[in-house]
Amino acid sequence: DSAESINTDIITLSRFILESQRYGAKNATGEFSLLLNSLQFAFKFISQTIRRAELVNLIGLAGASNATGDQQKKLDVLGDEIFINAMRASGNVKVLVSEEQEELLVFRNNPATYAVCCDPIDGSSNLDAGVSVGTIVSLFKILPDSQGSTSDVLRCGREMVAACYAMYGASTHLMLTTGSGVNGFTLDTNLGEFILTYPELRMPLEHPIYSVNEGNSVYWENSIQQFFEELKAPQPDLQNKPYSSRYIGSMVADVHRTLLYGGLFAYPCDRKNRDGKLRLLYEAFPMAFLVEQAGGKAVNDRGERILDLTPDHIHAKSSIWLGSSHDVDKYLKHIAQ
Numbered sequence: 285d286s287a288e289s290i291n292t293d294i295i296t297l298s299r300f301i302l303e304s305q306r307y308g309a310k311n312a313t314g315e316f317s318l319l320l321n322s323l324q325f326a327f328k329f330i331s332q333t334i335r336r337a338e339l340v341n342l343i344g345l346a347g348a349s350n351a352t353g354d355q356q357k358k359l360d361v362l363g364d365e366i367f368i369n370a371m372r373a374s375g376n377v378k379v380l381v382s383e384e385q386e387e388l389l390v391f392r393n394n395p396a397t398y399a400v401c402c403d404p405i406d407g408s409s410n411l412d413a414g415v416s417v418g419t420i421v422s423l424f425k426i427l428p429d430s431q432g433s434t435s436d437v438l439r440c441g442r443e444m445v446a447a448c449y450a451m452y453g454a455s456t457h458l459m460l461t462t463g464s465g466v467n468g469f470t471l472d473t474n475l476g477e478f479i480l481t482y483p484e485l486r487m488p489l490e491h492p493i494y495s496v497n498e499g500n501s502v503y504w505e506n507s508i509q510q511f512f513e514e515l516k517a518p519q520p521d522l523q524n525k526p527y528s529s530r531y532i533g534s535m536v537a538d539v540h541r542t543l544l545y546g547g548l549f550a551y552p553c554d555r556k557n558r559d560g561k562l563r564l565l566y567e568a569f570p571m572a573f574l575v576e577q578a579g580g581k582a583v584n585d586r587g588e589r590i591l592d593l594t595p596d597h598i599h600a601k602s603s604i605w606l607g608s609s610h611d612v613d614k615y616l617k618h619i620a621q
């Protein structure tokens with residue numbers, strides 16, 4: 285009967301981390317388990333807030349504005365507050381960089397274990413169109429005897445100990461790496477638990493999709509314009525078919541598709557964004573870490589590995605090309621010509 289079809293041995297995110305810790309996976313320590321509980325609470329809370337806020341905004345439910353009647357807070361401000369409170373409450377986050385906060389936040393009375401960098405709701409401008417948005421997070425260990433300062437985060441990408449994003453789409457998905465591969469989880473809203481749904485995810489070595497905002501192409505340098513023109517031509521190694529184009533304009537959604545299907549995502553520098561648009565600490569670094577751990581590559585316009593870069597400012601930007609290794613190799617070959 286139907287009872288037999290129910291999997292009664294599901295692996296929740298909490299169990300997964302405890303098991304990783306027990307079997308000594310790199311960076312999956314007791315402290316990390318503690319922090320992960322706060323992270324997943326934040327993701328669940330933001331997920332629930334986003335789903336409700338859309339309804340509230342759409343039908344203007346009574347009480348749309350809070351008790352004092354002030355204007356309903358913008359969702360990215362709400363997401364930021366939820367995240368800051370969860371990280372402060374974790375008890376082991378000393379330093380927090382947020383896309384919404386100009387300055388670094390230091391939680392003075394927290395023991396100094398982790399530095400967290402996050403974009404609480406990346407792609408929020410798409411929210412009203414019902415497009416998937418997400419929370420992107422990178423983690424560093426606090427430097428020994430640091431009291432919490434920018435030196436804890438202005439570090440080489442290779443020093444990241446974990447990276448994850450939550451994508452708030454039809455379901456809420458969480459992709460996580462602690463340096464030993466990528467594992468994906470899906471939120472079961474009845475249980476209130478993230479369940480392991482993509483164990484040891486490996487991205488395809490190649491896939492004929494490119495994902496870039498072609499509206500910027502007049503601002504790109506010629507070599508980049510030429511590269512994408514070449515992808516639109518029949519590809520000898522693809523039975524003479526050209527690449528397809530897919531661009532959502534929400535990094536988490538574009539990268540999630542690239543992780544699962546393969547292909548190439550890029551945000552090159554252009555005359556409007558001379559240093560690129562995406563930020564190193566809480567967009568390029570975490571996505572590069574996840575993509576590399578899933579077998580892909582992530583480089584900048586000059587072909588330098590994203591994880592070998594070091595930001596000079598907490599909101600420093602970078603160009604980025606990430607995705608299937610064979611597709612990124614096509615770009616590397618192009619610039620090596």
Ligand code: P6P
Binds near residue numbers: 407409533534
């Ligand atoms: P454009 C969203 O605003 C964002 O920060 C990323 O999520 C997304 O990849 C990028 O900017 C989109 O930028 O210039 O193509 O609209």
